Amino acid sequence: MxxxxxxxxxxxxxxxxxxxxxxxxxxxxxxxxxxxxxxxxxxxxxxxxxxxxxxxxxxxxxxGTRQAFDLPLAPPGTAFQQRVWQALQQIPYGRTMTYQELAERLGKPTASRAVGSANGRNPIAIIIPCHRVIGRDGRLRGYAGGLHIKQQLLQHEGAWPR
Known part of the structure; x- marks a missing residue:
């Protein structure tokens, strides 16, 4: 069934x-x-x-009264994507992290592109906060909702401009 x-x-x-x-x-x-x-x-x-x-x-x-979510999540994805999405949930509200920093946090310092790819495939916007990941140069990089939405979410959280 x-x-x-x-x-x-x-x-x-x-x-x-x-x-x-x-x-x-x-x-x-x-x-x-x-x-x-x-x-x-x-x-x-x-x-x-x-x-x-x-x-x-x-x-x-x-x-503006909630900074973290406590919900049952079941996003479909590979084991690596799941690891990245779990790590994204550890980025605090109001903070940003680069793709490189996220890769290092996962113990995969040479995998920033793979981390970026998994980040881009995140199916649960906001709750799995992929919008908190930015480029190494501090610039906003891809977001499925559009870069204008990414910027607005970061401004809402007080994380932009950096």
Missing amino acids: KAAVYAGRIESPFGPICLMGTDEGLTQVDFQHGDRPVHMTQSGRTAPGYFDQVIQQLHEYFE
Whole structure:
């Protein structure tokens, strides 16, 4: 039997955000851009209780009263991507780190490009804070939500400009 997939959408100060998850946990938080359609799978069942927690914690983040998230996460990815995403969650609110520093933290000092690739494939924006990773030169580098959103998130956290 195929696992149920739940979907939702919330409004944020940075635009609409789409949420997806399974019974195990949240699998995707993504900014919706323009008229791009949102593909949502309906399971015919009520979303798990953690969905209410996701919405509440995101609203608290946007209001400036939450700096860390406590949610069940189930992002699909390779073992290396999972390690990178776990390390991203250790970057404190209001701080940034370079791709090189993140690679060194993982014990892979020559893997900054691989770390950047895993960072770019993070399916759970904001909650797994890939927006906190910047280039070695201190400049903003790629962000799936767009560099303007990355800059706004860092400004919201008081981490930009550096």
